[in-house]
Amino acid sequence: MLIRVDDIKEAGLNREYAAAAAEFPELSVLEQRGEVFFPEPITTKLRAIRVGEMIQLDGTVSTSVRFVCSRCLKVYPHVLELVFTLTYARNLPAIDDAETGEELELNAEDLGLELLSGDELDLHAVIQEQVLLGLPLQPLCEDTCRGLCPRCGVDLNTATCNCAGDGFAGKFSVLKDWSNRQK
Ligand SMILES: [Zn+2]
Ligand SMILES: [Zn+2]
Structure with missing residues (x-):
């Protein structure tokens, strides 16, 4: 699940992936701990577009999961459908403080950017991250459980x-x- 950065053009590049949770180390750990179960493959559809020096990734990650209710411990089904947009930059833009004129020390996270290193985008890590972000901290079978x-x-x-x-x-x-x- 790697995209060569050079293959991404202004016209965009569409990709689709389906992979079992077992292929994602952190999701496997959750499954082994009995916290979340992934009975179906994790499906990802995405589009990568070059915007000047930056790369924008728009995608959806979807799968069916089984959660354990944090109140009654019942296992219940849920559909995860996660939409994400990530912007990658090779270098962070220099931004000056409007008042003092001094350069601000901003990191990628402050700017809402991902830092692009190397010649490839590792989508494996991106997909795992999106699923982890989409998991509720305290799953509930019903709000009224x-x-x-x-x-x-x-x-x-x-x-x-x-x-x-x-x-x-x-x-x-x-x-x-x-x-x-x-x-
Ligand atoms: Zn419950
Ligand atoms: Zn009682």
């Missing part, structure tokens, strides 16, 4: 228990159990 009872562990979406009403005391006892287990 009621989660598990902190005391007895029943799924409060499908069952009720008699612990309700303990409120803080209930939560506290779970913390106490947890801290005892750490000893």
Whole structure:
């Protein structure tokens, strides 16, 4: 999944890729940890265009995933559809401070640019990064998911228990159990 920079012209270059999550080291780690599952290949469609000295990449990364709900631990399906635009520059433009006239020390990130090094663009890294950025920190099967009872562990979406009403005391006892287990 490499594009030679010289092959990118003003007219643009279209590419499509499909690759299993196993080909992306960081996605494999998430799968091994049981945090996210990727049952289908990760499909990428992109267009690379030369704009003067810069290269612009526009693309979409899509795949079906299985998340583990952070409240009830149920595994549920979700479709990831991520749109991205990246601009690559060989050198960072020099920008002067409008007031002092001194050159500002800006890095690529400040300018919203990616630094182009070498003769090729490594799309493998780009695709992995987009998927990682698109994963929720706390996946929820439903916004209204009621989660598990902190005391007895029943799924409060499908069952009720008699612990309700303990409120803080209930939560506290779970913390106490947890801290005892750490000893
Ligand atoms: Zn849930
Ligand atoms: Zn309960």
